[in-house]
Amino acid sequence: MQQTAELIGLFIExxxxxxxxxxxxxWTTPExxxxxxxxxxxxxxxxxxxxxxxxxxxxxxxxxxxKDYPMGGTYREIEDNxxxxxxxxxxxxxxxxxxxxVTFEDRDGKTRLTFAQTPFDxxxxxxxxxxxxxxxLDRLVAYILQARGEGR
Numbered sequence: 731m732q733q734t735a736e737l738i739g740l741f742i743e744x745x746x747x748x749x750x751x752x753x754x755x756x757w758t759t760p761e762x763x764x765x766x767x768x769x770x771x772x773x774x775x776x777x778x779x780x781x782x783x784x785x786x787x788x789x790x791x792x793x794x795x796x797k798d799y800p801m802g803g804t805y806r807e808i809e810d811n812x813x814x815x816x817x818x819x820x821x822x823x824x825x826x827x828x829x830x831x832v833t834f835e836d837r838d839g840k841t842r843l844t845f846a847q848t849p850f851d852x853x854x855x856x857x858x859x860x861x862x863x864x865x866x867l868d869r870l871v872a873y874i875l876q877a878r879g880e881g882r
Contacts, residue, residue, distance in 0.1 A: 738856050739848035744867050746841045748874045750834040753841040754811045756874055757832065766873045767791060769865035776800075783808055787816065803827065818847065825851070828859075843867070 746753055756762040760777040767774035768791035777789040788802035803817035812834055817827040828847050835842040845863060850856035 737848060738850040738853060739846060740850065740856050740860050740863065742845040742860070742864055742867060744843045744845075744871055745837065746843055746871050746874060748841055748878060749839055750811045750836050750841045752878075753843060753870075753874060754814075754834050756870065756877075757814065757834075762873070763789065766869040767866060768869075769862045770869065781805065781808065788821070803830075825855070 756766070758779065758781055760779050763777050763779075764774045767777070767789055771794040772791045774789055774791050779785075779787045781787075783805055785805045786802065787805065788800065790798050790800045792798050800821035801818065802821055803819055805814065805816045806829070807813065807815035814830075814832045816830050818830045819825065819827045828849065831844075831846045833842075833844045835844070845867065847859060847863070850859070
């Protein structure tokens with residue numbers, strides 16, 4: 731009997747009270763990414779973005795205890811203000827690359843952001859990423875709302 735491996739994926743959605751072009755810009759611009767990339771309490775630095783299909787990206791997030799976690803990948807597809815597909819890997823880890831797809835959908839002036847990451851080898855790995863990315867997206871939403879309030 732042949733077995734098939736079940737694809738373990740992560741899917742997160744947020745409805746953000748901001749237009750797609752703004753949310754897209756905050757997702758793709760290093761100076762904005764530094765304000766939200768990483769779970770709660772983390773900071774981001776050394777963010778490099780070659781924002782084009784085939785271009786590389788990298789960043790380092792630092793835990794509250796001072797431990798650095800470098801990450802990076804390659805942009806596969808970019809559709810301005812609508813969709814980004816990129817690879818993700820913790821630099822120096824033996825884990826395989828995952829594929830991240832982020833879509834930005836206009837909902838009457840708000841943005842429905844959908845985040846998907848696949849595949850994961852284990853449910854535990856997926857759940858760890860779910861917690862981290864969930865907190866990143868919470869920080870992204872808070873940053874955008876704060877920036878809009880300040881007129882940025």
